[in-house]
Amino acid sequence: MAENKTVRFIITRQDTPDSASYEEEFVLDYRPGMNVISALMEIRRNPVNAKGEKTTPISWDMNCLEEVCGACSMNINGKPRQSCSALVDQLEQPIRLAPMSTFPIIRDLQVDRSRMFDSLKRVKAWIPIDGTYDLGPGPRMPERKRQWAYELSKCMTCGVCLEACPNVNSKSDFIGPAPLSQVRLFNAHPTGEMNKAERLEAIMGDGGLTNCGNSQNCVQSCPKGIPLTTSIAALNRDTSIQAFKNFFGSDQI
Amino acid sequence: MTLWFFQNFFHISIFSVSVFLTVPLYESKMDLSQYCKKCLLFLPMERLETNSSVFDLDIISNYQRGVYIMAQNREFVWRRLHSLLGVIPIGVFLIQHLVVNHFAAISEEAFNNAAHFMESLPFRIFLEVFIIYLPILFHAIYGIYIAFTAKNNTSRFGYFRNWMFKLQRWTGVITLIFIAWHVWETRIAAAFGAEVNFNMMADILASPFMFAFYVVGVLSAIFHFANGLWSFLVSWGITVSPRSQVIATYFSIGVFVIVSTIAIRALVAFI
Ligand code: HEM
Ligand code: SF4
Ligand code: FES
Numbered sequence: 001m002a003e004n005k006t007v008r009f010i011i012t013r014q015d016t017p018d019s020a021s022y023e024e025e026f027v028l029d030y031r032p033g034m035n036v037i038s039a040l041m042e043i044r045r046n047p048v049n050a051k052g053e054k055t056t057p058i059s060w061d062m063n064c065l066e067e068v069c070g071a072c073s074m075n076i077n078g079k080p081r082q083s084c085s086a087l088v089d090q091l092e093q094p095i096r097l098a099p100m101s102t103f104p105i106i107r108d109l110q111v112d113r114s115r116m117f118d119s120l121k122r123v124k125a126w127i128p129i130d131g132t133y134d135l136g137p138g139p140r141m142p143e144r145k146r147q148w149a150y151e152l153s154k155c156m157t158c159g160v161c162l163e164a165c166p167n168v169n170s171k172s173d174f175i176g177p178a179p180l181s182q183v184r185l186f187n188a189h190p191t192g193e194m195n196k197a198e199r200l201e202a203i204m205g206d207g208g209l210t211n212c213g214n215s216q217n218c219v220q221s222c223p224k225g226i227p228l229t230t231s232i233a234a235l236n237r238d239t240s241i242q243a244f245k246n247f248f249g250s251d252q253i
Numbered sequence: 254m255t256l257w258f259f260q261n262f263f264h265i266s267i268f269s270v271s272v273f274l275t276v277p278l279y280e281s282k283m284d285l286s287q288y289c290k291k292c293l294l295f296l297p298m299e300r301l302e303t304n305s306s307v308f309d310l311d312i313i314s315n316y317q318r319g320v321y322i323m324a325q326n327r328e329f330v331w332r333r334l335h336s337l338l339g340v341i342p343i344g345v346f347l348i349q350h351l352v353v354n355h356f357a358a359i360s361e362e363a364f365n366n367a368a369h370f371m372e373s374l375p376f377r378i379f380l381e382v383f384i385i386y387l388p389i390l391f392h393a394i395y396g397i398y399i400a401f402t403a404k405n406n407t408s409r410f411g412y413f414r415n416w417m418f419k420l421q422r423w424t425g426v427i428t429l430i431f432i433a434w435h436v437w438e439t440r441i442a443a444a445f446g447a448e449v450n451f452n453m454m455a456d457i458l459a460s461p462f463m464f465a466f467y468v469v470g471v472l473s474a475i476f477h478f479a480n481g482l483w484s485f486l487v488s489w490g491i492t493v494s495p496r497s498q499v500i501a502t503y504f505s506i507g508v509f510v511i512v513s514t515i516a517i518r519a520l521v522a523f524i
Contacts (some may be wrong), residue, residue, distance in 0.1 A: 078409050166418060169404040210332035213403060214484045215418035217410045229487075230495060237490025243329070 005030035007088055008050070009039060011058060012098035013108045021105075025050035025094070028100060029217040036076060036097065037062055040109075060109040067223060070158030074099055074109045080163040083109075100163040104150035116157045119179035123202045138191035145188065152185040152231065154224040161218035161228060173207030177218040179208055181231035187238070200235070200242040209235055335395045336488045339390040339481045347386055347478055351471075351512060354519035361451045364522075368450060389432065396425045421480050424473040431470025451523070458523045471516045479509035 007028045027050045028042050037060075044057040051072040060083065063069040064065060067085040076086050077099040088095065103111035141149075155178055162168045162176035183199045186192040203209040209232065218228040353371055357364040374380060400422035407419050438457060445451045458464045483505040486492040492501045 035259075039509040092463070116398060164406075164410055166403045166406050169402075171404070172402045204329040206328045208329065210298060210329050210488075213399070213418055214414060214487055215410075215412075216414035217406070217412060220410065220412050229494070229498075233487050233490055233498070235490070236488055240490050241330070243333070 008094035034088045036139040057105040068070045070156030080160040102163045120173040125182040162223040164217035172210035177228040223227040342384045357522040397449045424477040427473040479505045
């Protein structure tokens with residue numbers, strides 16, 4: 001074990017949102033247990049590329065470092081995933097890092113996920129509880145249902161499912177699987193259910209639910225194991241009923 | 254008995270298709286772009302856009318909101334119509350067409366009789382326009398649009414359903430090319446006086462190239478229909494659980510195998 005083990009990275013970089021992208025290669029000393037983010041930090045400490053030239057540190061997003069915030073998603077060896085939980089030991093070398101192509105690039109591996117947050121607003125992914133006076137406690141949620149809903153609530157808006165979806169691209173306005181599944185989550189809540197129709201109607205709008213073409217890549221890719229395609233199919237059923245009510249009329253609001 | 258079935262079946266289909274064709278047409282006559290999204294009052298839109306995350310929608314009825322949704326956001330209606338037409342009437346027509354063709358596997362005379370029976374159905378042109386031409390035209394045009402708004406990524410995500418997604422789009426395009434040629438060669442030729450019968454098909458399929466073209470075209474239409482049935486069940490929220498979707502996959506494979514056997518037997522019978 002005389003010579004040091006090294007790790008090779010090929011990183012797709014881009015200096016400004018509009019400039020052309022280029023690849024830069026880095027060779028780092030191997031350390032046991034290192035992950036993609038610790039490697040990026042190492043490059044930041046000593047920004048020298050594989051040719052020995054001094055370069056700029058790489059820009060990327062991160063926050064929790066434990067796969068719960070979703071900020072650090074990028075394409076690692078072609079697959080979108082969180083860089084904080086991507087262990088170098090488990091990756092094939094050279095390790096290729098690229099920004100997720102579905103989102104506007106800010107710089108290097110850093111992307112702008114605003115469209116997801118806008119979609120969450122659009123589908124009203126919250127529970128309205130504010131009134132001009134204290135509205136009192138809401139209805140109780142059965143424990144079994146709470147446990148089930150907890151799985152849906154794990155979504156961290158990481159964008160992996162949008163990156164994996166063939167129908168989310170520059171040619172379509174599809175909002176993608178994540179905000180759809182949130183509609184199912186909030187419609188399942190006993191208080192949230194009171195605004196069920198509005199959320200369903202929001203996803204019946206342009207760019208909404210019907211844009212799903214069932215490639216089912218999202219459910220295969222979601223790092224949180226959220227049953228996205230089950231959510232989509234369930235919402236298809238709910239919107240079928242909602243459309244029926246809207247068109248033929250209903251004695252309920 | 255058979256005659257009764259066909260006559261009534263066609264009338265029922267015509268009725269349901271006309272209803273579904275009229276809904277979006279009726280809605281599209283209303284221009285609601287000038288109206289407030291929430292209450293359908295005539296108000297400038299910009300002022301309302303700025304505070305759109307409101308929950309005071311309950312003051313208007315579901316019906317009003319529904320009218321708004323359908324008039325303003327038509328994609329939902331178009332997409333569901335596209336999905337429905339793929340099964341009723343296009344899918345039903347496809348099966349019926351292939352079953353009639355299969356008479357060729359029995360005898361030349363049986364085929365000619367069956368074809369003649371179909372030709373002599375009452376209101377033939379009306380049936381053709383409303384059950385075949387218009388639905389296929391709509392489904393194909395909108396289908397091309399859908400197919401070309403996708404960015405296939407099977408090389409990065411080689412999952413089974415992603416392949417089916419891609420094949421659904423490819424077979425749609427192949428089927429369109431095939432149908433255009435097939436209609437030109439048979440129905441349009443018939444309009445110019447050619448007689449559509451066993452001999453006509455035997456002539457066409459005598460060429461090995463055309464035989465291969467027909468096999469590819471017919472198989473792609475059947476694949477598209479069988480896999481389309483699977484996604485139809487999801488699109489309308491019939492198969493929700495993963496298990497029901499897996500069973501539907503087996504079902505759609507079964508449909509593909511059985512219908513393909515019927516179709517290929519008929520094609521082979523012409524040579
Ligand atoms: C033999 C004629 C055809 C039949 C029986 C047929 C049937 C179907 C069915 C049942 C579906 C499933 C609907 C759904 O997903 O809910 C479908 C989907 C589709 N069809 Fe067709 N179709 C035919 C021709 C075409 C043609 C000519 C095109 C043109 C490209 C086309 C393009 C599509 C596309 C892109 C979809 C996928 C829609 C989606 O996943 O959202 N189809 N078709
Ligand atoms: S649903 Fe899963 S993949 Fe999609 S944004 Fe949420 S956590 Fe990420
Ligand atoms: S830094 Fe939060 S998920 Fe990776």
